[in-house]
Amino acid sequence: MILTLGSAVFVLVSRNVLYSAFSLMVTFLGIAGLYVFAGADFLAVTQIMVYVGGILVLLVFGIMLTRNKADRGTNQPNTVKTEHRRTFWGILAAGGIFAILSTILSKAHFQRVELDHYEAIERKTTVHDLGVGLMTNYVLPFEVAGILLMIALLGAAYLSGKAQSIGNK
CATH class of the missing domain: 1.20.5 (Single alpha-helices involved in coiled-coils or other helix-helix interfaces)
Structure with a gap:
């Protein structure tokens, strides 16, 4: 979970678009791992197939094939950078969403499953x-x-x- 949050924050603050895309891949894989832990195996596989396998690969190809006219004369790799100046608003929005989700999770009533009862629970696929x-x-x-x-x-x-x-x- 910490790796997923860390890579999501890196997507938000990074200026290099290619590094942000690779960090987005780590975020998507972390979300798929959270789906596995939640028992939603179909959603985890769908997350990997659709987002990591489809959308993110398309995004990386689009980034790698699109270059500025100013960058075409240079041979420096990974020079696709953004010129955003809205980091404050992005961090503020992410913090607000995090606060809302944290409040919802803190008010949820989770039940603890004892180890001897865990074997009796049948794992059912979704x-x-x-x-x-x-x-x-x-x-x-x-x-x-x-x-x-x-x-x-x-x-x-x-x-x-x-x-x-x-x-x-």
Whole structure:
């Protein structure tokens, strides 16, 4: 948990975008570890597959393939830096969210499980319940989300094709 929080703070305060992306990877992996400890194994695997395997790799490729015109003449690696001056507001927002979550966790009533009762508790996976829920009670929102994502993908493909045809004229 401390590693996850530390890497999240590093994402917030780092000026080097590439280092922030790698620190974001550590944050995502730490969150997946917290999901494992919470017993949500499906969410942990989904966290790794979607965020670390998909979004973060896309972000790193985007950072590595995008360079400023001023940086193209230099051969220095990892020169993608931000010029943000809003560190105070970011730390203030993160501190506020942390205070709210800390208050919620301090008011929660956790029950301690004794070691001799722990073996009697059956470990149940969440994959079956999640699959049954998505295909019965929540099938309409699941399908609507899929259609909206497909429309967004087609719109992005259309706009990128239109931008290329404008650039060729």
